[in-house]
Amino acid sequence: MVKALQKKYDKHVDSIKKGEFVLNFKKLLISLSMGAMVFTLGACSEKEDVNGASESEEKVLKVAALESAYGKDMWHQVAESYEAMNEGVKVELTIEKNLEEVIRPNMQAGEFPDVLLLATNRPEAMTETLIKENGLEQISDVFERTVPGEKQSVSDKLLGGFTETLATNPYADGETYLAPMFYSPTGLFYNKGLFEEKGWEVPATWEEMWELGDKAAKEGISLFTYPTTGYFDTLVGSMMYASGGADFFNSAMKYEDGVWETKEAKKVLQTIEKLSEYTHPNTVANANPKDYTKNQQMILDNNALFMPNGTWVVDEMKEAPRADNFEWGITAIPAFEENGDRYAFTFFEQMWIPAKAKNKEAAKDFIAYMYSDQAAQHFLESGAVQPITGMTDKLEDEKKTFYSIYEDDAVLPAMGTFASTKPVPGANMGDVLYGKVDSVMSGKLTYKEWQASIEEVSDKLRAAMK
Amino acid sequence: MSKTSARNFFIVVCITPAILLFTIFMVIPTIDVFRMSLYQWGGFSNEKQFVGFENFKFLWNDMKFIQAFQNSIFLIVIVAIVTLLFAIFFAAVLTNKTINGRGFFRIIFYIPNILSIVVIAGVFSAIYDPSSGLLNSILGVFNLEMWQQKWLGNQQIVIYSVAFALVWQAIGYYMVMYMSSMASVPASFYEAASLEGASSFKQFTDITLPLIWNNIRTTLTFYIISTINLSFLLVKAMTGGGPDGSTEVFLSYMYEQAYGNSTYGYGMAIGVVVFLFSFILSAIISHITKRDVLEY
Numbered sequence: 001m002v003k004a005l006q007k008k009y010d011k012h013v014d015s016i017k018k019g020e021f022v023l024n025f026k027k028l029l030i031s032l033s034m035g036a037m038v039f040t041l042g043a044c045s046e047k048e049d050v051n052g053a054s055e056s057e058e059k060v061l062k063v064a065a066l067e068s069a070y071g072k073d074m075w076h077q078v079a080e081s082y083e084a085m086n087e088g089v090k091v092e093l094t095i096e097k098n099l100e101e102v103i104r105p106n107m108q109a110g111e112f113p114d115v116l117l118l119a120t121n122r123p124e125a126m127t128e129t130l131i132k133e134n135g136l137e138q139i140s141d142v143f144e145r146t147v148p149g150e151k152q153s154v155s156d157k158l159l160g161g162f163t164e165t166l167a168t169n170p171y172a173d174g175e176t177y178l179a180p181m182f183y184s185p186t187g188l189f190y191n192k193g194l195f196e197e198k199g200w201e202v203p204a205t206w207e208e209m210w211e212l213g214d215k216a217a218k219e220g221i222s223l224f225t226y227p228t229t230g231y232f233d234t235l236v237g238s239m240m241y242a243s244g245g246a247d248f249f250n251s252a253m254k255y256e257d258g259v260w261e262t263k264e265a266k267k268v269l270q271t272i273e274k275l276s277e278y279t280h281p282n283t284v285a286n287a288n289p290k291d292y293t294k295n296q297q298m299i300l301d302n303n304a305l306f307m308p309n310g311t312w313v314v315d316e317m318k319e320a321p322r323a324d325n326f327e328w329g330i331t332a333i334p335a336f337e338e339n340g341d342r343y344a345f346t347f348f349e350q351m352w353i354p355a356k357a358k359n360k361e362a363a364k365d366f367i368a369y370m371y372s373d374q375a376a377q378h379f380l381e382s383g384a385v386q387p388i389t390g391m392t393d394k395l396e397d398e399k400k401t402f403y404s405i406y407e408d409d410a411v412l413p414a415m416g417t418f419a420s421t422k423p424v425p426g427a428n429m430g431d432v433l434y435g436k437v438d439s440v441m442s443g444k445l446t447y448k449e450w451q452a453s454i455e456e457v458s459d460k461l462r463a464a465m466k
Numbered sequence: 467m468s469k470t471s472a473r474n475f476f477i478v479v480c481i482t483p484a485i486l487l488f489t490i491f492m493v494i495p496t497i498d499v500f501r502m503s504l505y506q507w508g509g510f511s512n513e514k515q516f517v518g519f520e521n522f523k524f525l526w527n528d529m530k531f532i533q534a535f536q537n538s539i540f541l542i543v544i545v546a547i548v549t550l551l552f553a554i555f556f557a558a559v560l561t562n563k564t565i566n567g568r569g570f571f572r573i574i575f576y577i578p579n580i581l582s583i584v585v586i587a588g589v590f591s592a593i594y595d596p597s598s599g600l601l602n603s604i605l606g607v608f609n610l611e612m613w614q615q616k617w618l619g620n621q622q623i624v625i626y627s628v629a630f631a632l633v634w635q636a637i638g639y640y641m642v643m644y645m646s647s648m649a650s651v652p653a654s655f656y657e658a659a660s661l662e663g664a665s666s667f668k669q670f671t672d673i674t675l676p677l678i679w680n681n682i683r684t685t686l687t688f689y690i691i692s693t694i695n696l697s698f699l700l701v702k703a704m705t706g707g708g709p710d711g712s713t714e715v716f717l718s719y720m721y722e723q724a725y726g727n728s729t730y731g732y733g734m735a736i737g738v739v740v741f742l743f744s745f746i747l748s749a750i751i752s753h754i755t756k757r758d759v760l761e762y
């Protein structure tokens with residue numbers, strides 16, 4: 001037995017000495033390691049663009065849109081109708097809730113969608129980044145085009161004022177880079193049922209607001225709460241309009257020197273500081289991405305009277321339990337004095353074309369089509385309302401009351417956002433103007449300190465204005 | 467082919483794929499982070515402007531970065547110390563063979579570690595809820611209303627709330643690591659020590675601790691790395707860095723600057739600081755805890 005084994009071993013050693021085994025083994029090793037490399041590198045490389053080859057027959061339009069509360073279906077319907085109208089065009093949709101994360105890698109590699117529906121003021125700030133880097137295509141001419149399949153031009157159908165603010169003309173040069181899409185009035189949301197039950201009037205001025213706050217406090221109800229500090233963007237905007245008018249608002253949006261030290265700005269900041277006395281004590285603890293719905297729930301449970309929000313909150317809180325005879329109400333931000341102007345900020349999402357898109361012409365046509373009756377109808381069925389004349393007449397019930405806020409209350413619309421600057425490290429207007437509200441509410445920061453830090457950031461950004 | 471060259475050839479072929487992958491996925495991206503920290507760039511355009519160390523100069527004067535840095539250091543220190551003490555204590559208790567239900571407790575302690583950090587954020591946001599949360603309710607039951615807090619709302623307290631959640635999820639993992647090295651300490655040492663009349667505390671400090679010292683040293687580096695990473699995830703999922711930046715940690719601030727503020731280069735400069743900080747801190751800790759390894 002041992003001898004047999006010994007023999008076998010010797011033979012094996014012989015074959016190694018002769019190099020037979022080494023050679024075979026070497027071949028095997030090389031092919032294995034090469035295989036591994038090819039596999040990994042192959043996995044990293046891009047797939048060949050299949051569309052490129054067949055472009056002559058079929059044009060592919062890449063559309064990327066944020067999946068918001070309105071859902072995905074409307075985009076598929078719109079894409080189908082557009083394809084039916086334009087033979088030889090294929091619409092490739094990317095509809096995601098985390099759209100930025102999905103498309104960022106391709107965009108950094110130079111592969112841009114042709115059209116994007118992605119609003120400003122999102123945490124990832126992709127739209128702002130492209131604005132700051134001159135990455136948007138100018139689309140002023142889209143509004144002069146005839147809506148595909150119709151006789152009117154886009155600007156004829158569009159509601160007035162929507163293409164005249166920094167939210168569509170970010171460089172304040174009269175040229176439009178972003179098209180206004182789904183809009184929603186924002187304001188203070190409350191429980192109509194509770195007000196009827198208690199016989200309370202909805203306040204029209206901040207004076208009346210404080211009186212109501214004292215009255216409600218006796219019944220154990222707080223006057224105010226907010227989902228997160230981000231919701232102060234529309235509230236502060238409306239208050240700035242009410243305090244100093246459109247010119248004052250625009251000068252603040254363009255970081256004019258000393259604008260936050262004026263008496264108009266002081267009035268706004270002081271009012272928010274005073275509001276902290278009337279804010280539900282749990283608000284700051286819940287004002288984070290995880291628990292903000294607990295703050296919204298306070299309105300449904302009659303623990304707080306008002307919160308700043310947009311019409312999407314109705315769908316967002318659809319499944320939540322609520323007090324008996326609860327009914328959503330919306331009111332404009334109170335005026336600073338008797339019979340003063342009241343504003344309700346109009347929030348809207350934007351559609352735009354990246355400067356590096358491949359099919360810019362088709363993309364512009366697609367944007368013009370967005371304002372057709374056909375497309376508007378698809379969007380409307382999912383609850384998304386565009387700023388098109390006559391659109392609000394087609395709304396029903398609760399939605400109709402929200403969108404007619406500007407008619408009923410003799411309330412003025414407010415729109416706009418901060419002007420674009422070159423990026424400045426560490427200086428972010430949203431952080432200082434809205435983020436610090438938490439500290440103001442908890443009493444850690446006085447309005448004076450707040451004012452000073454806003455002015456400081458405003459100074460830094462003014463220097464970087466384009 | 468001679469024997470040595472065949473051997474060398476064999477080694478080269480074996481490690482080439484690994485080195486290649488390591489270079490592509492680790493070395494090049496790291497160099498890229500260092501390179502990008504010298505540029506001003508938003509992330510998409512071709513306009514990368516070389517600004518030298520300008521981004522690092524901004525860091526010195528950025529109070530929000532300094533706040534995030536303080537929070538991170540605080541978390542690393544507090545999470546490492548508290549977890550270390552509890553994990554060693556429980557490991558020592560649970561390696562004691564006279565304790566009943568050891569297996570049960572081991573599982574209980576280890577469970578938090580298998581939960582995803584988003585689940586942990588959910589669990590703790592329920593525990594910390596100001597009105598119906600577990601913590602405030604328990605304090606209410608014992609008539610300790612004066613201790614009730616807005617655990618996620620009070621800016622002085624919220625960082626402790628985050629630290630507690632991190633400790634809670636880490637204890638089980640480190641406990642298991644310590645237990646495995648404690649189990650390999652020969653029982654005869656303890657028998658001899660008890661014959662000599664050493665108390666169990668004395669046995670722990672003079673036998674157990676020195677013999678598992680190398681293991682503890684290794685875990686100190688783990689604490690640094692895992693706290694930096696997990697605090698980012700937990701803060702993102704639970705507090706969003708708020709209220710007003712009081713739970714911002716350096717990775718969440720880096721993310722915010724690189725994407726939210728369109729200053730990608732500045733974000734990468736923060737990344738460089740984090741990289742160097744964790745490297746140097748680990749090296750220092752490893753150096754000052756160096757002892758002769760005891761053999762048994």
